[in-house]
Structure formats: structure tokens, C-alpha cells
Amino acid sequence: MILSLTNEYRRIRRLRHDDVPALMAWDNDPDLFELTGKKFSVDENYQDWWASLVRDRTRLVFGIVDDIGRLIGDVELLQILWRAREAEVRISIGDKKYWNRGYGTEALMEALLAAFRILSLERVYLRVRSDNGRAIHSYRKVGFRPVARLAATGRLLGCAELQLMEMTRGRYGLG
Numbered sequence: 001m002i003l004s005l006t007n008e009y010r011r012i013r014r015l016r017h018d019d020v021p022a023l024m025a026w027d028n029d030p031d032l033f034e035l036t037g038k039k040f041s042v043d044e045n046y047q048d049w050w051a052s053l054v055r056d057r058t059r060l061v062f063g064i065v066d067d068i069g070r071l072i073g074d075v076e077l078l079q080i081l082w083r084a085r086e087a088e089v090r091i092s093i094g095d096k097k098y099w100n101r102g103y104g105t106e107a108l109m110e111a112l113l114a115a116f117r118i119l120s121l122e123r124v125y126l127r128v129r130s131d132n133g134r135a136i137h138s139y140r141k142v143g144f145r146p147v148a149r150l151a152a153t154g155r156l157l158g159c160a161e162l163q164l165m166e167m168t169r170g171r172y173g174l175g
């Protein structure tokens, strides 16, 4: 799913077709892969990826931008369960010079605003490596609380344990 946002959102925006090559390049960065476990498969064509994203009603991706509108990463709501009103969130600032400058925290706050206000979700959760101190600190600032420890799965299998964290509409202040 692709969604346009009003201009009260300043750190995230509608993802564009021409953003995809940058997202693919960042996902193939080994440092990022180690933290996110996410990678485009080598044979994935970006036109096909875009077409399947546009059709997918369980997944919504936004671009993250700097102060002059340059793309620096992406934040995604995925596994959206419309009846249960919940989704997972995943975030990655691909351009590393933007790490630790507050952009991730701001982007996540805005993605949650979209999740709770536009999509009317009640709960958003995420999974993060327990040794990813920067990400966990940022998630706590936003209001995520740890709810469980999980064994790593998928491409993070064999790596650190994961923390499951969640955020609710009520804690965000939207009742």
C-alpha cells in the first residue's frame, strides 16, 4: 500500500517508485543487514517489488527524509491485521551519516501517528536485536515497552536474542 500524507508529517512521506533503488542498495549493506536481517533477494526486480507493494493491503511503506526532503531511509507497517487492528513496524535509516541525529525517533513517531490516526490501529509492535542499543533507546523514547524476549528467527537466526516491544494507541495519547 502507498499512502499520501498531509503536510503535518515532515519526517516521513509517501514512498515513490524512484525511491526503490536506494532502498535496495541500503538493504544490501552488510552493516544494515546485520541489524535488520532484511535484504532484497538478488533476483528481485524493482518493478515487481513496487507492483507487489502497491497491491499489498497488509503492508505500508513510507520514505524518511531529511530537512531538505532527501530520502535517508524507510519505515514500514507490515503484517497489518485489520480486524485485530494491529501491525508490526520496521525502520531503517539507510544513510548512516544520519544515525544518532534524532531522525529515526521522529520518523517512528510520525509512522505511529499514521498507524493510529489514519489506519485506526490499536497496537503496533516491533522486534529488535537485544544488543541494538541505539534502536532500543530510540524505541523507548517513542514510548515502546518491552513485552517479551524471543529467539532470533529468519535471517537473524543464530544472532542475538530479540526483544518484542509494543506501543498502544492509548499510550500515544490518542485514547
Ligand SMILES: CC(C)(COP(=O)(O)OP(=O)(O)OC[C@H]1O[C@@H](n2cnc3c(N)ncnc32)[C@H](O)[C@@H]1OP(=O)(O)O)[C@@H](O)C(=O)NCCC(=O)NCCS
Binding pocket: 032, 035, 036, 073, 091, 092, 093, 094, 098, 099, 100, 101, 102, 103, 104, 105, 106, 127, 128, 129, 132, 133, 134, 135, 137, 138
Ligand atoms: C535504529 C534507528 C532507526 C534509530 O534512529 P536514529 O535517528 O539513529 O536514532 P535517534 O538519534 O533518534 O535516537 C538514538 C538514541 O540512542 C542513543 N544511542 C546511540 N547509541 C546507543 C547505544 N549503543 N546504546 C544506547 N543508546 C544509544 C542516542 O544517544 C540517542 O539517544 P538521545 O537522543 O537520548 O541522545 C537508526 O539508527 C537505524 O536505522 N539504524 C540502522 C538499522 C537499525 O538498527 N534498524 C532497527 C532494526 S530493529
